Amino acid sequence: MKLLEVNPSKGEVKLRVEDEEDLWTLYTILRKGDLVRAKTVRSIAKGGSKEKIPMTLTIKVSDIEFQPFAQVLRIRGTVVEGPDRFGLKGSSHAIRAYPGKELTIIRENGSEDIVRKVKAASMKKPKVAVLSVDTDDYALAIVRGQGIEWVLEGSMQIPGKLDENREAIVKANVKELAKKVLEELNKRGIQNVVVVGPGFFKERVADELRAMGLNVKVDTVSSGDRVGVLEAIKKGSLGDVIKDLESVKALEVIEEAIKRIAKDRRDVCYGLEDCLNASVMGAIEKLVISDRLLHHENDEIREKAIQTIENAEKTRAEVIIVPRDTEAGERLRAFGDVVGLLRFEAF
Structure with a gap:
């Protein structure tokens, strides 16, 4: 995310989205009621037909549509500023944000929080590929800040050891899998992959990927599917780089919260009301919250979620917002979409 201009007196921040991770950051920054100004295209009726005309509009945000790992963020709202000749004020409009898009956010109560989050997002964000594979299954995931993107999953379909064609089938399947992995990583500009799994089969896949020019690290986990990927993340197979990924930190916080709850400890909170109360006391050390609450359709729930985050910050x-459809987001649902580790016993 590139910070272009800041006007503190007007609460204005102009920025440029540089990649899809920035779309997630933008989604976590925007609030209902913010103003967003950007160049856009609007269909205007002319002589019985409609013509798409480029223009600059400012909308008051009412809704934001986000899909994890997508290339577009749709910001919907009511037009408050635009060319007078088209009479668009008061009408609905959606501004599309995507890599390369420049837009201005205007917030009534100041721009400091926006600037801080944009600056944090401007730092290089690592992406790590992990392939879990055995003779039965495989799963390829890209681990990044906003969560785990499941890219490929399937079965190796390798016959038993007594099948005389087994070796030929193994070679063909390994080569085909390596080709698929290379294509997916090339799309995302990734050259490093961690290959994990039980036994020696993972080594054959790793060798094939090395022959295709990828940098490969190998480690052992108990299975060759999603469980293997998650095990690799948990045990640290992906190296030091994952320590900086919020998606990994979120899973660690959730695991720790589960342990504390199981031991009936009082230095943990979950559910919006308890976490809000803990935030008021200044008790929260780490907070993981789902975007489901941050952009909830119920105004009271949404405001409580925002207040909890602001109090904690x-x-x-440490506040980590996670997409609802990711691994961490799904696990949070059992805790009311928010969980916190506390500095001291508060309940």
């Missing part, structure tokens, strides 16, 4: 808590 004021007391220097």
Whole structure:
């Protein structure tokens, strides 16, 4: 995310989206009621037909549509500024944000929070590929800040050891899998992949990927599917780089919260009301919250979620927002979409 201009007196921040991770950051920054100004295209009726005309519009945000790992973020709202000759004020419009898009966010109560989050997002964001594989299954995932993107999954369909064609089938399947992995990584500009799995089969796949020019690290986990990928993340197979990924940190916080709850400890909170109360006390050390609450259709729930985040950030808590459809987001649902680790016993 590139910070282009800041006008603190007007609460304006102009920025440029540079990649799809920035779309997730933008989604976590925007609030209902913010103003967003950008160049856009609007269909205008002319002589019985409609013509798409480029123009600059400012909308008051009412809804934001986000899909994890997508290339477009749709920001919907009501037009508050635009060319007078088209009479668009008060009408609905959606501004599309995508890599390369420039837009301005205007917030009534100041731009400091926006600037801070944009600056944090401007740092290079790592992406790590992990392939879990055995003679039965495989799963390829890209681990990034917003979560785990499941790219490929399937069966190796390798016959038993007594089949006389087994070796030929193994070679063909390994080569085909390696080709698929290379295509997916090339799309995303990734050259490094961690190959994990039980036994020695993973080594054959790793050798094939090396022969195709990829940098490969190998480690052992118990299975060759999604479970293997998650096990690799948990045990640290992906190296030091994953320590900086919020998606990994979120899973670690959730695991720790589960352990504390199982031991009936009182230095943990979950559910919006308890976490809000803990944030008021300045008790939260780490908070993981789903975007489901941050952009909830119920105004009261949404405002409580925002207040919980703001309170936690004021007391220097680590706050991680996760997409609802990711691994961390799905696990959060059992806890009311928010969980926190506390500095002291608060309940």
